[in-house]
Amino acid sequence: MMLKFSLILPVYNVERFLPDCLDSLYCQNISEEEYEIICVIDGSPDNSAQVVRSYMAKHHNIKLIEQPNSGVGVARNRGFCEASGKYVWFIDPDDMIASNCLGKIFQLMEMHNADIFEFAYSTCGENEKFVPHEIGFEADGENRAGSSGSGCLSVCLSDYLRKNRIKFNPQLHYGEDYLWAFQTKYRDHRSLYTHAKLYIYRQRTNSAMHIASREKTEKHLQDSLLLFDIYQQEYERCEKEKMPTSALINIRHRRQLCLDSALWCLMKLKLPHRELLRRLKDLKQKGYYPYRPMFWNLGLTSVLGPLKLRLLKLLFPFEPYYLLVCAAYRILAK
Secondary structure: OOOOEEEEEEEOOOOOOHHHHHHHHHOOOOOHHHEEEEEEEEOOOOOHHHHHHHHHOOOOOEEEEEEOOOOHHHHHHHHHHOOOOOEEEEOOOOOEEOEOOHHHHHHHHHHHOOOEEEEEEEEEOOOOOOOOOEOOOOOOEEOOOOOOOOOOOEEEEHHHHHHOOOOOOOOOOOOHHHHHHHHHHOOOOOEEEEEEEEEEEEOOOOOOOOOOOHHHHHHHHHHHHHHHHHHHHHHHHHHHOOOOHHHHHHHHHHHHHHHHHHHHHHHHOOOOHHHHHHHHHHHHHOOOOOOOOOHHHOOOOOOOOOHHHHHHHOOOOOHHHHHHHHHHHHHHOO
16 A cells, blocks of 8 residues: 655654644544654653654554754654655644544645645644544645745655755754745745645744743854855756746845844844944855845735834844944843
8 A cells, every 4th residue: 555644753852742743643534554653753851752652552653763862854854764655744743733634635636746735724822632623625726926934834745855855954943944845845846735724833932942042042143144045055046947036036035034033133142232343244244244125025914023023123234223223122131
């Protein structure tokens, strides 16, 4: 029997939430012989591995891979290397998926010979448990412009990812999903999408994305600059492959957003004025600063943040203004 899906979970410190995730993966309308669940334990310090083993005692299609802590991108890549399914879905182990959705996803992707199937998401609270709920859906269209910004909001043809050598960048701790989603969409492909909310994102107050520290802020800054350089390489690729002008404009906007993010992180470090000037000089020498003001994003409503915040950061490319905002932040954040 053909293995239809590989569901890949990068597992780190989610012992409390993992059973709900796995229960949702087993509440499906295809047999266990038709899909596999690959759990990559990324050096997790808790009992997540034991949770997986308890499911292995009851199910034959769940696999356990253990590795030293290397980051979510490395864990996902490791899981994909071991994947045998025709289609792959990367799922965060503290989240859940809709009941009985795999059968329909497979049917639609086969019917339309699709490389990618995209869908929407809903959210749940930190303490919510998995409750089976089935969502009726069809494909609402093909080849939707743009990308979701998440590696969890699409199912992809495994051969499509391998053919195009699409992997998660192991150097990135921030923005790796956003880059991966971009790289899957901005090339020759056929995709479907539905507005149905097939993915359930758990909002956690202590998740990696919600814990702030000076070290994490510095890493976020450096990742933003690395993403800026990666997107330049993507721009050159898209030009060579004669992608539409809209794709090139999107990449230019992404590069500006990377610099916007880096400047925001630099402000949050609350550096002394002299050190801040030194860091800005270094950014100038490397060609990162200044950059064009992002007037284009003022009318957008998306993950770019509230309008007030976008207005505040609009003039970050002008050094006197940026230094003034940083000085005010140092005072107010004391």
